[in-house]
Amino acid sequence: HAPVVVAIDGPSGSGKSTVSRAVAARLGLSFLDTGAMYRAMTWWMLANDIDVADPEAVAVACGKPVIVSGTDADGPTITVDGRDVSGPIRGPEVTAQVSAVSAVPAVRARLVELQRGCAGVAERGIVAEGRDMGSVVFPTATVKVFLTASEAARAERRATELRAKGLDEATITAMAADLARRDAADSSRATAPLTQAADAVLVDTSELTLEQVIDRITTLVEQRA
């Protein structure tokens, strides 16, 4: 029967990435970080001096880069035109511009096709994380999860993560503001905004441990696969 597709959507800081990888590893499935693809596209635009504030320019250029996304649950790499950009796509320049690039319909059309291709070749199935996995990319997914956490919980987790990396409080505050701006942009755009699919299971992670969230999703998949 059809390979398993686990669609996991939610805002930044909901714990999506950690949870999705852990679920993929536990179930022996491939893993797809679709945010990394939008980041890779943005990285290429910036590297090639495309004006990312100009949707027309972005639409014209977005067919050019060759983006290849790894699907390994422990540390997938992503390349653009053969160059590993896994590090640079996490930088502040890309983070600041990715919402503008990902709002362009031509960008989404191209990357959605790539995402479906990755799922198509995943042997046992795939855990795909993003903003529109359940609503647009994989409408017939085996399980759809919408992960949320209260704003306070998300901000706190993020700050803990950043403090561990040695960042100072001013930087952490600035990054929190940037994150709120990005979530607002992702939720209000015209094409494929962040939204909970009608048949998605809502999991609020504010009061749950990482293990509890992973258990919950793994159980859902085992019940339905």
Ligand code: C5P
């Ligand atoms: O998940 P991450 O925060 O790395 O995603 C970066 C950005 O990529 C998001 O803020 C959003 O603008 C975009 N994105 C998207 N659709 C997805 C995944 C990410 O528009 N499926």
